[in-house]
Amino acid sequence: MSRRQTYAAAFVDALLDSMDEDRTVSLIGSAPLGLGPERHLTNQLRDRHPNRVMDPPTAEGGVASVGAGAAMAGVRPFVDLLTGSFVYLAWTQIVNEAANGFYMSGGKLPVPVTYHCLEGVRGAGAPQHSQSPHAMLWNAPGIEIVMPAMASDVYGLIRTAIQSPNPTMVFSHAKILGVESAVSDERAPLPFGKADIKRKGRDVTIVALSIGVHHALEAAELLAQQGIDAEVVDPRTLVPFDEEAVLASVEKTGRLVVVDEMPLRCSSASEIAATVAEKGFQHLKAPVQRVTRPDVPVPFSPPLEQALTPDAEQIVCAVRRITAEA
Amino acid sequence: MTTDPRAMRWEFLEKMLLIRRFEEAVGRFGADKDFPGHYHLYIGQEATGVGAMAALGEKDRIASTHRNHGHVLARGADPMAALAEILGRDAGLNRGRGGTIHLCDPDLGFLQTSGVVGSVVGLATGGGYACKMLGDGTLTAAFFGDGALEEGIAFECLNIAALWKLPVIFICENNSADAWGMAKGGYPTLVHASNDLRSIPGSMGIEAIRVEGIDPFAVYDAVSTAAARCRAGEGPLFIETMTRRWAGSAPLWPELATGITDIGMATGRTAIGDGPHRDWYETNDPVLRLARELAAEGAEALARVEQIDRQVRDIIETAAQRALASPFPAVETAADYVFAN
Ligand SMILES: Cc1ncc(C[n+]2csc(CCOP(=O)(O)OP(=O)(O)O)c2C)c(N)n1
Numbered sequence: 001m002s003r004r005q006t007y008a009a010a011f012v013d014a015l016l017d018s019m020d021e022d023r024t025v026s027l028i029g030s031a032p033l034g035l036g037p038e039r040h041l042t043n044q045l046r047d048r049h050p051n052r053v054m055d056p057p058t059a060e061g062g063v064a065s066v067g068a069g070a071a072m073a074g075v076r077p078f079v080d081l082l083t084g085s086f087v088y089l090a091w092t093q094i095v096n097e098a099a100n101g102f103y104m105s106g107g108k109l110p111v112p113v114t115y116h117c118l119e120g121v122r123g124a125g126a127p128q129h130s131q132s133p134h135a136m137l138w139n140a141p142g143i144e145i146v147m148p149a150m151a152s153d154v155y156g157l158i159r160t161a162i163q164s165p166n167p168t169m170v171f172s173h174a175k176i177l178g179v180e181s182a183v184s185d186e187r188a189p190l191p192f193g194k195a196d197i198k199r200k201g202r203d204v205t206i207v208a209l210s211i212g213v214h215h216a217l218e219a220a221e222l223l224a225q226q227g228i229d230a231e232v233v234d235p236r237t238l239v240p241f242d243e244e245a246v247l248a249s250v251e252k253t254g255r256l257v258v259v260d261e262m263p264l265r266c267s268s269a270s271e272i273a274a275t276v277a278e279k280g281f282q283h284l285k286a287p288v289q290r291v292t293r294p295d296v297p298v299p300f301s302p303p304l305e306q307a308l309t310p311d312a313e314q315i316v317c318a319v320r321r322i323t324a325e326a
Numbered sequence: 327m328t329t330d331p332r333a334m335r336w337e338f339l340e341k342m343l344l345i346r347r348f349e350e351a352v353g354r355f356g357a358d359k360d361f362p363g364h365y366h367l368y369i370g371q372e373a374t375g376v377g378a379m380a381a382l383g384e385k386d387r388i389a390s391t392h393r394n395h396g397h398v399l400a401r402g403a404d405p406m407a408a409l410a411e412i413l414g415r416d417a418g419l420n421r422g423r424g425g426t427i428h429l430c431d432p433d434l435g436f437l438q439t440s441g442v443v444g445s446v447v448g449l450a451t452g453g454g455y456a457c458k459m460l461g462d463g464t465l466t467a468a469f470f471g472d473g474a475l476e477e478g479i480a481f482e483c484l485n486i487a488a489l490w491k492l493p494v495i496f497i498c499e500n501n502s503a504d505a506w507g508m509a510k511g512g513y514p515t516l517v518h519a520s521n522d523l524r525s526i527p528g529s530m531g532i533e534a535i536r537v538e539g540i541d542p543f544a545v546y547d548a549v550s551t552a553a554a555r556c557r558a559g560e561g562p563l564f565i566e567t568m569t570r571r572w573a574g575s576a577p578l579w580p581e582l583a584t585g586i587t588d589i590g591m592a593t594g595r596t597a598i599g600d601g602p603h604r605d606w607y608e609t610n611d612p613v614l615r616l617a618r619e620l621a622a623e624g625a626e627a628l629a630r631v632e633q634i635d636r637q638v639r640d641i642i643e644t645a646a647q648r649a650l651a652s653p654f655p656a657v658e659t660a661a662d663y664v665f666a667n
């Protein structure tokens with residue numbers, strides 16, 4: 001059986017089930033679903049587990065430390081850091097404390113904390129409320145990185161994140177919370193490091209993350225009308241990263257477009273492109289294309305913001321650039 | 327700016343009304359979706375911004391937050407440029423790059439207007455460091471909310487300012503009374519174990535006082551005294567300005583909960599009925615409060631209050647129309663200003 005659910009509703013279900021199952025799971029955060037209409041869904045958590053939902057002060061560094069320390073001491077906090085831009089206030093606690101804990105202790109001290117934020121170009125966030133720290137975090141060994149795109153992904157990935165013995169950061173794009181998609185009634189934790197082929201195709205591989213998956217699927221429909229059959233690969237987790245699935249798809253199609261709503265330099269798209277260049281060069285019939293933001297802060301003014309933000313049309317253009325002669 | 331207290335009252339009224347009418351225009355733009363995204367109105371705190379700015383010198387520096395509209399206007403920014411910025415237009419104070427949360431006029435001494443809660447405390451401490459190093463007798467004033475003291479940066483930089491005796495006035499606008507808070511589904515409000523915020527700077531030897539934030543003269547006096555002491559090299563001071571939260575900023579998204587301000591409630595032409603906002607109209611609204619005090623002086627004063635209101639409404643109405651009609655920045659300029667030349 002399957003039904004439709006919003007990303008936000010599946011997110012809350014994952015927390016509810018995790019809290020029901022394990023009494024050491026708690027939520028530190030008043031509004032993990034942000035300022036939009038979905039925010040009220042988290043009331044279910046408060047109602048069911050009033051003693052395990054903590055309303056913190058505005059103290060991102062503080063709650064990130066508390067999360068890491070509590071995890072070292074044997075409980076499993078889910079710590080919400082609000083807007084992705086504020087993750088920088090908690091950077092040392094995540095990157096230098098949580099992510100180093102297990103290694104630095106010689107494998108003796110697991111740090112099973114889960115962090116979450118709403119990242120990305122949220123619309124009118126201006127430079128200080130639009131950042132996406134996931135690619136920077138990919139440069140910090142020791143933390144698992146989860147980028148769910150749909151209701152069907154976020155439930156299982158959050159379940160796994162909370163059960164994981166490692167520190168994990170879940171990035172939800174602020175604009176996909178209300179997006180509905182099909183979910184099955186039998187849901188279970190999803191393994192990390194397993195990409196999901198969101199659409200099968202022969203001509204070009206589009207690897208996309210989070211909101212990029214939605215843009216890529218829309219682009220694939222437009223491309224289909226032009227006779228181009230795109231495959232959309234959603235890695236779902238950056239750490240661990242499913243190289244095999246990406247390489248297998250590129251082997252089949254011979255062409256790669258990578259979509260990441262980040263500034264271009266050192267974006268996740270860059271890392272994925274480099275991986276394929278290194279390990280799948282022989283499969284490539286055309287240069288790899290990256291669809292990202294330019295290296296510019298996100299402006300407030302709506303037309304400027306729109307011009308700088310990747311969308312389906314930009315993906316279509318990138319695909320056309322490398323399929324023109326095909 | 328005059329320093330004659332009787333004349334000053336009129337200047338205060340004019341500026342406070344200007345901010346009020348400006349914020350009402352922003353509230354209407356917001357409700358009409360003339361600009362996207364979250365925003366914060368300064369309604370209820372006008373007396374703080376106006377009183378404080380009047381006590382600062384022309385060369386002093388200022389750092390502000392997400393709730394900045396009243397600060398830039400009180401300092402003298404062009405209302406049309408400020409509105410245009412909120413609408414994301416090219417004629418905006420910041421060419422549409424910053425929007426409502428980042429209105430900033432460096433020509434008037436503003437350092438960054440940061441939307442990162444707590445950041446201002448640090449940036450203003452840096453401003454004070456520069457003032458001291460330049461040795462020109464200037465200071466930096468930091469405007470921030472009560473929430474800033476929940477962040478670690480506030481503790482770190484109050485300590486630095488105290489240790490190095492930096493000329494900084496920390497103005498903490500405490501609008502937490504009557505707020506709902508996140509846990510109740512409203513706008514975030516103070517979540518602090520300290521029930522007297524003055525004790526935080528106090529523990530570092532920074533003298534901290536509390537004043538009524540709806541009384542522009544109390545704020546003016548406090549900031550004047552603090553400024554004199556800063557300039558004399560005594561180091562930083564901390565002023566907590568107390569206001570009740572305006573009903574329109576209790577929910578997560580602002581709304582003009584108390585309607586468009588009716589100056590008749592100050593002049594006596596409009597009766598204040600029973601209702602949920604009676605206390606606001608009668609006591610807590612700083613604009614009505616000052617207007618009422620002035621209008622009570624006689625028929626001439628009353629007429630002057632009404633005339634100022636009409637003038638200010640005209641200014642804002644014209645600014646709003648011009649801002650709405652002004653163009654967005656050209657898309658080709660989107661990558662401008664990433665670096666200075
Ligand atoms: C570092 C950071 N964390 C969280 C937020 C979200 N946020 C925006 S306004 C606000 C409340 C700020 O309260 P206060 O400083 O008292 O200012 P007020 O809005 O009450 O004037 C919060 C938590 C933010 N902007 N920055």
Ligand SMILES: [Mg+2]
Nearest residue numbers: 471472473501
């Ligand atoms: Mg406040």
